[in-house]
Amino acid sequence: MRDAPAPRARPTMEDVAARAGVSRALVSIVFRNQPGASEATRQRVRDVASKLGYAPDQRARLLGRKRTGQLGVAFGLQHGFHGELVEAMYAPAEHTGYELVLTGFAPSRSEGRAIDDLLAYRCEAVIVVGPTMRTRDLVALSKQLPTVVLARRVPGGAVDVVRTDDIDGARQATQHLIAQGHQRILHIDGGRAPGAAERRRGYRQSLVAAGLDPMPFIGGGLTEMDGARAGNTVAAMLRRRRGKPSAVFAFNDQCALGLLQAVGAAGFTVPDDLAVVGYDDSRVARLPWVELTTIGQDVRELAKKAVDQASARIHHPADRLETIVSPELVVRSTSRATKSPRR
Amino acid sequence: MRDAPAPRARPTMEDVAARAGVSRALVSIVFRNQPGASEATRQRVRDVASKLGYAPDQRARLLGRKRTGQLGVAFGLQHGFHGELVEAMYAPAEHTGYELVLTGFAPSRSEGRAIDDLLAYRCEAVIVVGPTMRTRDLVALSKQLPTVVLARRVPGGAVDVVRTDDIDGARQATQHLIAQGHQRILHIDGGRAPGAAERRRGYRQSLVAAGLDPMPFIGGGLTEMDGARAGNTVAAMLRRRRGKPSAVFAFNDQCALGLLQAVGAAGFTVPDDLAVVGYDDSRVARLPWVELTTIGQDVRELAKKAVDQASARIHHPADRLETIVSPELVVRSTSRATKSPRR
DNA sequence: GCCTCCTACTAGAGCGCTCTAGTATGTTAC
DNA sequence: GTAACATACTAGAGCGCTCTAGTAGGAGGC
Secondary structure, X not given: OOOOOOOOXXXXXXXXHHHHOOOHHHHHHHXXXXXXXXXXXXXXXXXXXXXXXOOOOHHHHHHHOOOOOEEEEEEEOOOHHHHHHHHHHHHHHHHHOOEEEEEEEEOOEOHHHHHHHHHHOOOOEEEEEOOOOOHHHHHHHHHHOOEEEEOOOOOOXXXXXXXXXXXXXXXXXXXXXXXXXXXXXXXXXXXXXXXXXXXXXXXHHHHHHOOOOOOOOEEOOOOHHHHHHHHHHHHHHHXXXXXXXXEEEEOOHHXXXXXXXXXXXXXXXXXXXXXXEOOEOOHHHHOOOOOOEEEEOOHHHHHHHHHHHHHHHHHOOOOOOEEEEOOEEEOOXXXXXXXXXXX | XXXXXXXXXXXXXXXXXXXXXXXXXXXXXHHOXXXXXXXXXXXXXXXXXXXXXXXXXXXXXXXXOOOOOEEEEEEXXXXXXXXXXXXXXXXXXXXHOOEEEEEEEEOOEOHHHHHHHHHHOOOOEEEEEOOOOOHHHHHHHHHHOOEEEEOXXXXXXXOEEEEEOHHHHHHHHHHXXXXXXXXXXXXXXXXXXXXXXXXXXXXXXXXXXXXXXOOOOEEOOOOHHHHHHHHHHXXXXXXXXXXXXXXXXXXXXXXXXXXXXXXXXXXXXXXXXXXXXXXXXXXXXXXXXXXXXXXXXXXXXHHHHHHHHHHHHHHOOOOOOEEEEOOEEEOOXXXXXXXXOOO
C-alpha cells in the first residue's frame, strides 16, 4: 500500500456547486434537506449531482457536524443469532435518526479491537452484542461512552443491558412440561455459558412451585456434541426400572438436537419415552423431522430496545437500565402429549 | 435525536499537544509512527495521550489523508459462511495496510443500500460477498470504484471475481464416488442457485469421462427441506429392482442432510444402500452421527485473494481478473466403502 | 571560523463538509 | 415611501486531523 496512487478523484460539493451555479452552502442545504432553498434550485442541484455521480463524503460530513449520529455495533461474526439481531437494528436505528457502524469480532479478532474501531469512529454510543469480555472491561467502556450490552447479563447494574428473561424462559419450558403431566424432568445445563445460571434457576423454581423434586443437573453445553454426551447419560437413566426421567429441558436447541440423536440411537422414542424442550427457536428446530419444542427469543424487540436504550443513554448519560424481554414458548412435537397422561 | 446534546467532548490532538508541551504536528507524527520524533518525546506524548484517554479521530484522519486506506465489505448478515469469510479478511487486510469497513445486507436491507454506505465512506474498493443483485448493477458499481465480487460467478469478465471452482468441486465429489466403485450416481441439483450450473457440469463431465451414464438431475435446492423432498424421490428409486442409484452427490450439505434424513426414514442405510456426498463442509457435516463426506471451500484463501485483488485493482484499475480457488474433498463415512466393492 | 548535514521539531494550509451570521431581493403594511 | 419581515441565497469560520515546507540547533568536516 506504500506507493499506492491517489484513489480515483470523486466530485466534491464544490464541483456540484460550480456546475449548478450556486454556492457550496446551498448544495449542503439541499443534501441535508434543510429549509432555505427553492424547489427549482433543489431540483437543479440534485440533477447536477447525480449527473456528476456525487455523493456527500461521510467523513467530512461527520467532522463538520457537532454530533456524528453514529451508533457502533460490535457483534460476533460467527454467531448467526448476532447477525439476526444486527439486521433487526437497522430499522429502529433509522427511525431514531442514527446510523449503524458495524464491526465484527471472532476468535481471530478480539472484542477489544473491534470496539477500538468504534471509538475511533467517534460513535455516540456502542451496542455490544453477546460479549464474552470481562464485566470490568465493559464497565470501563461504559465510562468512556454510552454502552449497551445486548443479550448478556452484566451483574452490578453499572452497564446498560438488554436481554431476554432467561429465568422466565426456563420457567415456561418447565411449566409446559409439568402441564403435560411430566413429573420427573431433567435439565441439561449450559455450564458457565451466558444465561445458563438463569435457566437453571427458572427450571428449579418451577419444579419447586409445582411441588416436584428438581433432579440433579446433567452437565451439558452449547453444542450438539455436548447434547449427545448428555443424551447418553439420559439413555442410561431411561434403562433403569425406577426413577427414570420422562422429560428433558436442554440448555439450547443445538444441545437438544444432540440429545435427540443420542436418545434415538439408544432406541428410545420422543416424546413417548422422553419429551424434549430446547431453547432459541433456531432454524433447525423448525425442520419437520425435528419439530423441537423450544423457547423463542424476540429478536425484533431485543434489537429495538437496544437501539432505544443507546439513544436514551446519549441523552441522559447518568441513567443505567436493565431491559428484560420476555421469551415465548413454541410448542412442537417433541413435547406434545401423544398417549395417555403420565403419572 | 433532534434536540440531542453534544456528545461527551473527547480530547483532541490539540489537547494532547498542549499537555505534552509540543506541537500538534509532533503528536501526529507520534501517532502515525513516522520518523521525526525522539524516543523520549514519543514516550511522553503516548503517556499524556493515554492519561487523557485520547484516540485519534478516524474521520478527521481520513479526511486529511490523500487516501482513506479503507476497504468496504458488504456481506449477508444471515449467512454464516459470509461471516466466516469476513473474519478471514481481517488478517490479510491488516497485512496489506487496509482497514475494513463492514456493512450488512439482509432481506430487510438491500445490497444496494449497504453498498451506498460504503460509497459514502469513500472506501477505495469494495468487496461484495455472495451478492444476489443483477450482474449489470455489479458492472455499474465496478465503474464507480474498484469492486471485487466474492463467492459468486459474474459472467462477462467485466467485474473482478474470486470464487471457488465449483466445476472442480463437483468433479472431485463425483470422481471420489466413481473411485469407490459406484456406477449409478445421482445429482440433486441446486436449481438456479449460484454455483448450481457449475456443479451440474462437473458432475456430468466426470461421469462421461469415466464412461458412465449421467442420470437425470433431481430437483433439489439449498435447504434441508429441499433435500428431504429429493430424498423421498431417491428412496422410491431405491425400491425398484433395476437401475437403482448407489450414490448421490447433493448440491450442498444442508440438502444432503435432508436427504439423509428422508432416505434413513425410508429404511435405507448410508453408505451401504446409498453413498452421499455434500458440498461446503459446514459445521454439521462434522458431527459424529452425520460424518458427511463433502467438498470444503478454502475460506482463508478466498478471503485473502479477495483482499489482494481489491488492493491490486486500486493500483491498476484497468485490469479485471477472475480468481478461482480449488476446493478440497473431505472424505467421511457417508461415502466410505464398507462392504464389498460394487460393480 | 564557517559551511554542511542531520535530527527534532513547528507553522500553517488544506481535506470536504456543516453551520452561524450574514446579504440581497422581494412582498406586504401602513 | 419606508419599515418590517419573509424567502433565497452566500461568506467564511470551523471540525480534527495530515502533510509539505519550513526553522532551530547541534555534530562533524576542513
